[in-house]
Amino acid sequence: MIEHFFTCPNCMTRVSSTVDPDQRKQNFTEDCEYCNHPVSIRLEIEGVDILWFDAICCEEEV
Ligand SMILES: [Zn+2]
Numbered sequence: 330m331i332e333h334f335f336t337c338p339n340c341m342t343r344v345s346s347t348v349d350p351d352q353r354k355q356n357f358t359e360d361c362e363y364c365n366h367p368v369s370i371r372l373e374i375e376g377v378d379i380l381w382f383d384a385i386c387c388e389e390e391v
Pocket residue numbers: 337338339340341342361362363364365366
């Protein structure tokens with residue numbers, strides 16, 4: 330697992346997420362460890378490098 334830091338779109342706190350490097354494209358929801366707000370995360374990974382990482386507020390989606 331890779332630990333990746335990102336800024337929570339809700340509370341703007343830098344939090345970490347663990348990413349499974351076996352899956353190239355991922356889309357999941359994770360609760361912010363600081364504010365507990367659900368955050369929708371999208372990312373693409375190659376090997377052990379994260380190509381891009383998107384964290385958006387769940388409620389702003391759809
Ligand atoms: Zn947060």
